[in-house]
Amino acid sequence: MRSAGFLGIGGQGIVFATTVLGGALYRLGYYVAQLQNYGASVRGGAVYGYVVFDEDEIVNPFIEELEVLVILHEQGRRRWENIVRKSKKIIYDKDLVKPVENGIPMSIAEEADKHGVYRALNMVALGIASRILGVKGIDEAVDEVLRSRKNYELNIKAYEIGLELAGRARI
Amino acid sequence: MTERLFLSGNEAVVYGALDAGCRFYAGYPITPSSEIMHLMAKELPRVGGVFIQAEDELAAINMIIGASWAGLKSMTATSGPGFSLMQEGIGYAVMTETPLVIVDVMRAGPATGQATKSAQGDLMQARWGRHGDQYLVVIAPMTLQEAYDLVIEAFNIAEAYRVPVVFLMDEFIGHGREIVVRRDADKLVERRRPSDHEPPFGSKDPRIPPPMPRLGEGYYVLVTGSTHNEWGYRDVHGFETHYKLVTRLKEKIWGNIDKIFKYKVYGDPDARRTIVCFGSTCRPAIDAAKRVGGTKVLRLITLWPLDYGKLAEELSDAEKVVVPELNLGQLVYDVAQVYPRNKIRVVNKVGGGIPIYPSEIIKALEA
Numbered sequence: 001m002r003s004a005g006f007l008g009i010g011g012q013g014i015v016f017a018t019t020v021l022g023g024a025l026y027r028l029g030y031y032v033a034q035l036q037n038y039g040a041s042v043r044g045g046a047v048y049g050y051v052v053f054d055e056d057e058i059v060n061p062f063i064e065e066l067e068v069l070v071i072l073h074e075q076g077r078r079r080w081e082n083i084v085r086k087s088k089k090i091i092y093d094k095d096l097v098k099p100v101e102n103g104i105p106m107s108i109a110e111e112a113d114k115h116g117v118y119r120a121l122n123m124v125a126l127g128i129a130s131r132i133l134g135v136k137g138i139d140e141a142v143d144e145v146l147r148s149r150k151n152y153e154l155n156i157k158a159y160e161i162g163l164e165l166a167g168r169a170r171i
Numbered sequence: 172m173t174e175r176l177f178l179s180g181n182e183a184v185v186y187g188a189l190d191a192g193c194r195f196y197a198g199y200p201i202t203p204s205s206e207i208m209h210l211m212a213k214e215l216p217r218v219g220g221v222f223i224q225a226e227d228e229l230a231a232i233n234m235i236i237g238a239s240w241a242g243l244k245s246m247t248a249t250s251g252p253g254f255s256l257m258q259e260g261i262g263y264a265v266m267t268e269t270p271l272v273i274v275d276v277m278r279a280g281p282a283t284g285q286a287t288k289s290a291q292g293d294l295m296q297a298r299w300g301r302h303g304d305q306y307l308v309v310i311a312p313m314t315l316q317e318a319y320d321l322v323i324e325a326f327n328i329a330e331a332y333r334v335p336v337v338f339l340m341d342e343f344i345g346h347g348r349e350i351v352v353r354r355d356a357d358k359l360v361e362r363r364r365p366s367d368h369e370p371p372f373g374s375k376d377p378r379i380p381p382p383m384p385r386l387g388e389g390y391y392v393l394v395t396g397s398t399h400n401e402w403g404y405r406d407v408h409g410f411e412t413h414y415k416l417v418t419r420l421k422e423k424i425w426g427n428i429d430k431i432f433k434y435k436v437y438g439d440p441d442a443r444r445t446i447v448c449f450g451s452t453c454r455p456a457i458d459a460a461k462r463v464g465g466t467k468v469l470r471l472i473t474l475w476p477l478d479y480g481k482l483a484e485e486l487s488d489a490e491k492v493v494v495p496e497l498n499l500g501q502l503v504y505d506v507a508q509v510y511p512r513n514k515i516r517v518v519n520k521v522g523g524g525i526p527i528y529p530s531e532i533i534k535a536l537e538a
Contacts, residue, residue, distance in 0.1 A: 022177065022348050026350060031350050032348070032349065033349045034347060035343060035346075036347075037525075040286050040287055058349070059457055059461065060455050060529065061347070061349075062451075062527070062529075
């Protein structure tokens with residue numbers, strides 16, 4: 001069973017990024033289970049979302065160790081320390097998150113801002129996770145999911161920046 | 172019809188209800204059940220059904236009782252605080268033998284607690300939330316596919332036994348997303364209509380649910396929450412009418428326990444270590460059993476009525492029993508009725524929306 005997830009803060013679109021990833025993997029024919037944890041506020045509070053997927057039916061989606069974890073905010077990291085401690089490939093924003101042991105710092109927010117896609121920071125994170133997962137056909141599937149939602153142009157641009165960032169970092 | 176979909180559990184339960192023939196929904200939005208209401212509002216009119224946003228949960232439960240008497244399969248959905256408000260109406264539905272499905276997507280309580288965080292704290296309330304002697308049916312799905320499949324079963328039981336059925340989900344199931352296959356139901360049960368001179372509130376054999384007339388079809392029927400005889404006439408003084416009525420209402424459910432009560436065994440069926448669980452918590456339990464081996468998982472699908480004889484039988488050889496639940500210990504009381512409490516290990520957790528992980532269950536198994 002494979003997995004990927006996102007940690008951040010309310011308003012960053014963590015749940016949406018998780019839903020797009022889940023939707024893309026569903027389109028590719030995988031068994032997918034998606035879970036998220038968020039608060040009652042529109043902005044603020046730790047938010048965590050992840051997807052597990054497999055070619056066989058998923059017995060248990062409640063896991064502590066993720067294969068890929070992208071962290072976009074310190075609040076999320078603090079709240080879910082058990083997940084951060086056990087996950088394998090951890091990428092975190094170097095400005096918004098304090099250094100994570102065994103994690104890879106990246107200028108996610110800075111790059112998003114530079115390219116005018118800060119509003120779609122979550123899609124940059126999704127691009128990073130996608131690239132690291134390296135599932136065959138994932139980019140086309142993500143494109144399809146995003147086409148069915150609002151702000152396609154902005155989202156796909158941000159997603160591609162994420163792909164490139166992860167490519168450059170050679171994770 | 173077979174459709175492979177990627178749905179949230181709240182969406183799955185809506186499609187299950189629609190495929191079961193549900194044509195009336197009244198509710199009041201509450202996290203984490205609101206998406207059920209959103210989708211019902213969209214889908215029900217498309218199939219000729221009726222959707223109403225009630226002014227509160229009290230109105231919602233009473234509206235679905237009325238709709239059920241008007242002949243429609245009816246449902247509402249809520250979460251802890253709303254479920255508390257519905258209790259009086261549910262008691263009335265038990266007394267008037269009204270088929271209903273009430274979905275409770277559990278969140279951390281008591282009171283408003285933590286609205287977005289999963290929990291399993293409403294087990295006892297689902298069974299015993301009303302005053303008086305009253306018996307209904309409680310079913311809990313484990314996966315999102317089951318949110319679809321078992322809600323159809325919930326409607327079938329409600330119709331077959333003229334009883335409200337509580338469909339006990341939790342936030343993980345409601346808000347989680349998973350692959351769900353929508354398919355033609357194997358069997359749909361419709362309530363029996365009365366023939367001439369057949370009483371709507373009584374039968375010679377208490378295990379046989381009486382037929383239910385539909386309002387507006389010319390069958391004179393009195394429907395009351397007060398004690399009544401088999402024709403619906405009130406008797407709020409006599410011992411015999413009351414005793415006969417409440418024992419029949421109990422027997423109607425417990426006398427059919429062999430048909431209603433369902434559970435499933437996972438892992439090693441001959442193992443001496445057993446995990447007893449319900450709902451989404453069974454998934455890490457099954458995972459834990461698989462990882463360590465030599466463990467049986469006894470997963471309760473029907474939480475009420477509960478066949479204590481079967482439970483005792485399943486635990487008769489057990490050397491150790493672990494009961495994980497997302498509350499401070501409710502299911503453990505059932506297990507303790509048939510197994511020594513000092514040999515039960517509990518794994519309790521609630522708050523923050525943190526699930527029970529397999530590692531925690533393994534620790535309890537090996538302790």
